[in-house]
Amino acid sequence: MISPSEMRKRITETPPLVHNMTNVVVTNFTANGLYALGAKPVMANAIEEVAEMAGHADALSLNIGTLTSEQIEAMLTAGKAANKAGTPVIFDPVGVGATSFRDQTAKRLLAELDVDVIRGNEGEIARLAGIAVTVRGVDSEEPVENAEEAAIQTARTFSALTVMTGETDIVTDGETIVYINNGHALQSSVTGTGCLLSSVIGAFAARGEQLFDAACAAVSYYGCAAEKAAADKTIGPGTFQVRFLDELALISDDDLSRLCDISERKQVQQS
Amino acid sequence: MISPSEMRKRITETPPLVHNMTNVVVTNFTANGLYALGAKPVMANAIEEVAEMAGHADALSLNIGTLTSEQIEAMLTAGKAANKAGTPVIFDPVGVGATSFRDQTAKRLLAELDVDVIRGNEGEIARLAGIAVTVRGVDSEEPVENAEEAAIQTARTFSALTVMTGETDIVTDGETIVYINNGHALQSSVTGTGCLLSSVIGAFAARGEQLFDAACAAVSYYGCAAEKAAADKTIGPGTFQVRFLDELALISDDDLSRLCDISERKQVQQS
Amino acid sequence: MISPSEMRKRITETPPLVHNMTNVVVTNFTANGLYALGAKPVMANAIEEVAEMAGHADALSLNIGTLTSEQIEAMLTAGKAANKAGTPVIFDPVGVGATSFRDQTAKRLLAELDVDVIRGNEGEIARLAGIAVTVRGVDSEEPVENAEEAAIQTARTFSALTVMTGETDIVTDGETIVYINNGHALQSSVTGTGCLLSSVIGAFAARGEQLFDAACAAVSYYGCAAEKAAADKTIGPGTFQVRFLDELALISDDDLSRLCDISERKQVQQS
Numbered sequence: 001m002i003s004p005s006e007m008r009k010r011i012t013e014t015p016p017l018v019h020n021m022t023n024v025v026v027t028n029f030t031a032n033g034l035y036a037l038g039a040k041p042v043m044a045n046a047i048e049e050v051a052e053m054a055g056h057a058d059a060l061s062l063n064i065g066t067l068t069s070e071q072i073e074a075m076l077t078a079g080k081a082a083n084k085a086g087t088p089v090i091f092d093p094v095g096v097g098a099t100s101f102r103d104q105t106a107k108r109l110l111a112e113l114d115v116d117v118i119r120g121n122e123g124e125i126a127r128l129a130g131i132a133v134t135v136r137g138v139d140s141e142e143p144v145e146n147a148e149e150a151a152i153q154t155a156r157t158f159s160a161l162t163v164m165t166g167e168t169d170i171v172t173d174g175e176t177i178v179y180i181n182n183g184h185a186l187q188s189s190v191t192g193t194g195c196l197l198s199s200v201i202g203a204f205a206a207r208g209e210q211l212f213d214a215a216c217a218a219v220s221y222y223g224c225a226a227e228k229a230a231a232d233k234t235i236g237p238g239t240f241q242v243r244f245l246d247e248l249a250l251i252s253d254d255d256l257s258r259l260c261d262i263s264e265r266k267q268v269q270q271s
Numbered sequence: 272m273i274s275p276s277e278m279r280k281r282i283t284e285t286p287p288l289v290h291n292m293t294n295v296v297v298t299n300f301t302a303n304g305l306y307a308l309g310a311k312p313v314m315a316n317a318i319e320e321v322a323e324m325a326g327h328a329d330a331l332s333l334n335i336g337t338l339t340s341e342q343i344e345a346m347l348t349a350g351k352a353a354n355k356a357g358t359p360v361i362f363d364p365v366g367v368g369a370t371s372f373r374d375q376t377a378k379r380l381l382a383e384l385d386v387d388v389i390r391g392n393e394g395e396i397a398r399l400a401g402i403a404v405t406v407r408g409v410d411s412e413e414p415v416e417n418a419e420e421a422a423i424q425t426a427r428t429f430s431a432l433t434v435m436t437g438e439t440d441i442v443t444d445g446e447t448i449v450y451i452n453n454g455h456a457l458q459s460s461v462t463g464t465g466c467l468l469s470s471v472i473g474a475f476a477a478r479g480e481q482l483f484d485a486a487c488a489a490v491s492y493y494g495c496a497a498e499k500a501a502a503d504k505t506i507g508p509g510t511f512q513v514r515f516l517d518e519l520a521l522i523s524d525d526d527l528s529r530l531c532d533i534s535e536r537k538q539v540q541q542s
Numbered sequence: 543m544i545s546p547s548e549m550r551k552r553i554t555e556t557p558p559l560v561h562n563m564t565n566v567v568v569t570n571f572t573a574n575g576l577y578a579l580g581a582k583p584v585m586a587n588a589i590e591e592v593a594e595m596a597g598h599a600d601a602l603s604l605n606i607g608t609l610t611s612e613q614i615e616a617m618l619t620a621g622k623a624a625n626k627a628g629t630p631v632i633f634d635p636v637g638v639g640a641t642s643f644r645d646q647t648a649k650r651l652l653a654e655l656d657v658d659v660i661r662g663n664e665g666e667i668a669r670l671a672g673i674a675v676t677v678r679g680v681d682s683e684e685p686v687e688n689a690e691e692a693a694i695q696t697a698r699t700f701s702a703l704t705v706m707t708g709e710t711d712i713v714t715d716g717e718t719i720v721y722i723n724n725g726h727a728l729q730s731s732v733t734g735t736g737c738l739l740s741s742v743i744g745a746f747a748a749r750g751e752q753l754f755d756a757a758c759a760a761v762s763y764y765g766c767a768a769e770k771a772a773a774d775k776t777i778g779p780g781t782f783q784v785r786f787l788d789e790l791a792l793i794s795d796d797d798l799s800r801l802c803d804i805s806e807r808k809q810v811q812q813s
Binding site: 028031036041044049052053233242244 | 566569642681732778
Binding site for chain 1: 288290295298299302303306307311312313314315316317319320323324327341504512513514515516517520521
């Protein structure tokens with residue numbers, strides 16, 4: 001499996017362009033996170049230009065955190081252009097389950113587009129898997145039982161690599177599974193840490209990298225940067241956000257080797 | 272009166288969900304501020320989903336800082352759902368008086384919705400009270416004379432608890448009044464400190480807290496966090512913003528007790 | 543030529559109001575940067591109010607970074623109001639060349655409005671000059687040959703002061719040219735540093751200042767603040783962004799004098 005350090009090196013050498021169609025809360029943090037990593041962000045939402053922009057990009061990140069009917073049409077247009085160009089499409093189903101509009105939109109995007117990666121929290125992934133979870137805002141009310149099975153189910157149903165983030169992060173294609181134990185509790189006090197990760201997976205998956213490995217490396221890299229940031233000059237959630245951007249840029253290969261905690265890839269139990 | 276510490280404890284124990292329909296400048300800061308406090312933010316503006324989202328939320332915060340005609344309709348829809356559910360509605364009339372569109376929108380929202388709390392600066396509150404003030408951008412050109420009377424008038428006219436922020440913050444229901452002397456000058460160098468306070472009042476007012484006490488506690492808590500942040504590791508407005516988010520999360524009960532400066536609640540003079 | 547210190551003094555004494563119609567990625571950073579400088583930002587995009595808002599403002603900054611068809615119409619409305627009032631209009635052609643929608647929009651805005659200042663990077667300015675550059679996202683793929691000529695050509699074609707930022711920044715009206723060697727490499731790791739500079743030029747150009755001098759002072763002031771921030775308590779791009787806002791507010795007159803590197807104004811070669 002390719003290491004986080006090696007992936008970062010490739011990104012810095014030939015920065016991938018990530019086209020983000022994301023929510024209005026996290027645009028700035030997403031752009032700054034991608035720049036910090038050495039990638040290049042672009043944002044474009046107008047239906048007049050998204051196909052052209054997505055066609056030139058190396059990855060397309062779709063996020064329904066503050067969706068509108070215009071944005072959905074534009075996402076479909078951009079997604080189809082990305083599919084045609086063979087560009088990886090990452091889907092972040094923010095708050096799916098909170099409203100029927102989000103449920104329907106997620107279904108429609110997943111039905112009409114070839115989504116390569118789905119990245120969500122436990123409540124969101126469980127909802128996509130068809131499990132009855134109560135979502136208020138962007139989180140499930142209760143811890144999700146059998147979250148791992150939900151991730152596997154989601155991966156199978158939508159033929160998409162599924163990244164479910166939580167205390168332990170899971171990456172699964174429905175047949176094999178990897179557990180990643182990186183990250184820090186302060187991430188849940190900063191808005192957009194999940195959203196930015198989805199775009200970072202896009203940056204790692206760009207340029208024809210093997211998708212499963214790229215996603216694991218991205219998730220671990222991201223979590224290591226969070227651990228490093230939390231350990232040094234961070235006081236609370238404000239300074240953490242800032243220091244995290246620093247470490248996305250600066251974390252050393254030595255720190256990555258030392259902190260990186262990715263499990264073996266193993267077969268999932270047939271259910 | 273319930274203390275800021277006690278209010279924070281309740282929020283941390285059962286985090287209220289605050290639905291924010293706010294301007295595009297302050298979305299990120301608002302979400303991060305609510306997370307720092309221990310509350311849960313959600314943003315949703317699409318008319319297709321706002322009623323459902325507001326119906327699930329514990330408070331609804333409406334802010335016209337970058338309003339559009341679509342957003343006004345969605346705010347009315349969300350506001351009616353919140354009213355029906357008995358959920359507190361906070362209204363932040365950003366820049367009212369700067370354009371007739373803002374004047375008309377503020378009037379319409381206040382006429383068609385039961386607004387529980389209005390939070391604004393002196394120029395905005397005076398404008399709502401029908402006083403001829405010249406507003407350029409989001410501030411009044413000149414200091415407002417008789418600002419206190421304007422706040423009382425606004426509270427009476429709209430039957431809404433009115434929070435007017437400035438050097439001394441005022442909370443009034445039109446019959447009684449409280450003065451709060453917390454906060455720091457650097458707040459006026461950071462965009463969205465007023466907007467975030469409106470949402471923080473929402474978080475404090477959620478869950479059926481007594482509204483007057485909750486608003487006073489919120490305003491004081493917020494100002495104490497600003498004072499603490501300004502006093503420690505802040506260099507200028509950039510570091511202040513970051514440190515302020517830290518202190519919204521971390522300020523100790525001791526610091527809150529020491530800094531909190533809320534006056535007695537007194538009857539207003541009949542005019 | 544008026545010094546950056548003197549310009550800052552005038553801004554602090556009578557803060558100009560800058561109306562920003564900008565992209566959703568940089569709204570917060572733009573507002574905070576203007577506040578840090580001592581100016582007053584306002585954002586308004588609704589066609590119902592932009593003429594009134596622009597008519598009251600001291601400068602109007604137009605930025606097409608996440609343009610929509612509604613925003614274009616509103617920019618035209620605001621721009622005409624600014625033109626009528628004699629208010630300086632700054633245009634930032636973010637990502638022009640990346641899509642035909644951006645190309646057409648830039649052309650239309652420049653044709654229908656009297657734009658006073660154009661601020662862009664080398665790829666964007668070259669594209670406006672009609673040079674065939676390949677733009678992916680918001681940057682040109684390759685370094686632009688003859689960038690200086692492109693800036694001169696753009697200034698002449700659109701009768702607009704042209705500010706082209708890069709390692710050396712260029713200010714030209716098509717007849718004379720100035721080179722400014724301030725700034726820091728970390729600026730390119732933070733989204734919106736170009737966009738904010740466009741609005742800062744607006745703040746410096748407000749109130750009838752001589753445009754060429756004001757733009758040179760703005761570009762140098764901005765670069766000096768970046769150098770100062772990078773030299774002190776900055777770790778990476780996260781802390782740099784924050785410290786940069788500090789220094790926009792706090793950089794001393796002594797530091798400005800010491801760091802300011804603006805060339806003589808010289809005649810351009812006739813081509």
